[in-house]
Amino acid sequence: MPEPIVELRGIVKVYPDGVKALDGVDLRLYPGLVHAILGENGAGKTTLMRILYGEIRPTRGEIIIRGRRVRLRSTVDGIRNGIAMVYQHPRLVPTLTVRENILLYFHSAGIDPGELEERLRRAQEITGFSAPLDERVEDLPVGVRQRVDILRGIAAGARVLILDEPTTNLSPIEVEGLMNAIKGMKREGIAIAYITHRLPEVMEIADTVTVLRKGRVVASEVDPRSLGEEGLARLMVGEVPPPPPKERGKRLGEPVLRIHGLRARGKIEVYIDELVVREGEVLGVAGVEGNGQDELVAAIVGYGERLEGWVEVLGRRNPSPREFYKIGGAYIPGDRRKALALFFSVAENLAFLRYAHEGPALLTPGRLVALYREVAEEYNVVAGSPWAPVRSLSGGNQQKLLVGSQLHMKPRLLVAVNPTRGLDVATTRYVRGLIAGLASRGAGVLLVSTDLDEILEVSDRIAVISRGRIAGVLSPEEATPEKLGLLMGGGR
Numbered sequence: 001m002p003e004p005i006v007e008l009r010g011i012v013k014v015y016p017d018g019v020k021a022l023d024g025v026d027l028r029l030y031p032g033l034v035h036a037i038l039g040e041n042g043a044g045k046t047t048l049m050r051i052l053y054g055e056i057r058p059t060r061g062e063i064i065i066r067g068r069r070v071r072l073r074s075t076v077d078g079i080r081n082g083i084a085m086v087y088q089h090p091r092l093v094p095t096l097t098v099r100e101n102i103l104l105y106f107h108s109a110g111i112d113p114g115e116l117e118e119r120l121r122r123a124q125e126i127t128g129f130s131a132p133l134d135e136r137v138e139d140l141p142v143g144v145r146q147r148v149d150i151l152r153g154i155a156a157g158a159r160v161l162i163l164d165e166p167t168t169n170l171s172p173i174e175v176e177g178l179m180n181a182i183k184g185m186k187r188e189g190i191a192i193a194y195i196t197h198r199l200p201e202v203m204e205i206a207d208t209v210t211v212l213r214k215g216r217v218v219a220s221e222v223d224p225r226s227l228g229e230e231g232l233a234r235l236m237v238g239e240v241p242p243p244p245p246k247e248r249g250k251r252l253g254e255p256v257l258r259i260h261g262l263r264a265r266g267k268i269e270v271y272i273d274e275l276v277v278r279e280g281e282v283l284g285v286a287g288v289e290g291n292g293q294d295e296l297v298a299a300i301v302g303y304g305e306r307l308e309g310w311v312e313v314l315g316r317r318n319p320s321p322r323e324f325y326k327i328g329g330a331y332i333p334g335d336r337r338k339a340l341a342l343f344f345s346v347a348e349n350l351a352f353l354r355y356a357h358e359g360p361a362l363l364t365p366g367r368l369v370a371l372y373r374e375v376a377e378e379y380n381v382v383a384g385s386p387w388a389p390v391r392s393l394s395g396g397n398q399q400k401l402l403v404g405s406q407l408h409m410k411p412r413l414l415v416a417v418n419p420t421r422g423l424d425v426a427t428t429r430y431v432r433g434l435i436a437g438l439a440s441r442g443a444g445v446l447l448v449s450t451d452l453d454e455i456l457e458v459s460d461r462i463a464v465i466s467r468g469r470i471a472g473v474l475s476p477e478e479a480t481p482e483k484l485g486l487l488m489g490g491g492r
């Protein structure tokens, strides 16, 4: 191994509310190597990286950069020490243009704005990314924002790049672009810290792996290829149960969702001729993000425009969102930040999430705390207390709260979009089991997911959505990845 660029020694972090997120962690990052940092939800991965970036301070421990001990008082110090961090949701100012965002960053890094063109050219060479300089960030899709975020870090001369679950919101093609960029950065000798729950990515890109469990290192600088995906999963969470066998020849009941001649418009126009979900089945909707999934779901749940045709949920034509929940619908949106109020407490969020279903009677503190206890226990949500703000939960625990709040209602129709996004391997398996279980107890599920493994694991039938149309409906037996890929790409 070469000399590390960064060394973290004995890092302890106790958050102000007393949560001990890290308990004596050591980590080294080396030039030109991708170091994957793995661990179950709440293990302390993001906390460790925020410390290295200077966003939060460790309670104890040392940060050594290029052999010198440093004290990082803010992210400006992090940036000036050559550290860049890319969050799942890029931290760019939405109302400013890409150029303005990059200049702001250069200002933090103490770089002359006159060097913008030359530095960007170089960063583009390294990453293969380009940036639409004059466009406003709010008009750009998430994948492009992430590229801008990476580019500006590299343009500012970062020697260490932290990627926290970078592929969560990317399409397969964008993931490929990111992997190529990482290879380019490796050749430049940039050190990369790579956090993910997706083990195939670790196999593809990581040179070395460190695993955290409950704030401690349980495996340090191990070789991913010699352990394999199974071995890594065991280190992270212990044994992972196999997926439950599919029930064959299930008897289906009445339709819980019917769609007829629906035309809806959002970012694109969607037309669905016929689609039915019956009691007892999981209908998977596979497709590349942006092919009409959002518009379809919005039309079902009731907050989207329905231009023509109709949606029938549990016998009710074109329900409003309030009616949707009242009659037994539940909804897990693909972006949890659309459903959670981050600055409000866990208990308050449960009240928001359940209001339409439960009515105002739920809104007593006593009921909320009881509800929190049930949901937290059943879905393993780790939070400091019912009154801790949701933003203090790890990403995976936020997701578990959202999923738990909906499943706990025992809905008759569940509309779930990428429900296991950001969940660790064991929790992913658990949630998929819950969704399958909901259906075997007689509910209907519309599972919209960009993850083909997820679709194949739990669906009884699979509809492929492409450019706003259902390109085909397959049984799991017919649905090979090749066949699905062809339909997703608009073929037949």
Ligand SMILES: Nc1ncnc2c1ncn2[C@@H]1O[C@H](COP(=O)(O)OP(=O)(O)OP(=O)(O)O)[C@@H](O)[C@H]1O
Binding pocket: 015, 016, 017, 019, 020, 021, 039, 040, 041, 042, 043, 044, 045, 046, 047, 048, 382, 383, 384, 391, 392, 393, 394, 395, 396, 397, 422
């Ligand atoms: N601002 C905060 N205030 C209080 N506790 C926090 C805060 N941020 C994180 N925590 C807690 O610290 C622990 C570690 O959280 P962290 O976000 O580092 O986990 P993680 O490994 O990134 O998990 P995930 O895979 O779910 O993103 C969790 O118990 C979390 O609830």
Ligand SMILES: [Mg+2]
Binding pocket: 045, 046, 047, 394, 395, 396
């Ligand atoms: Mg995290």
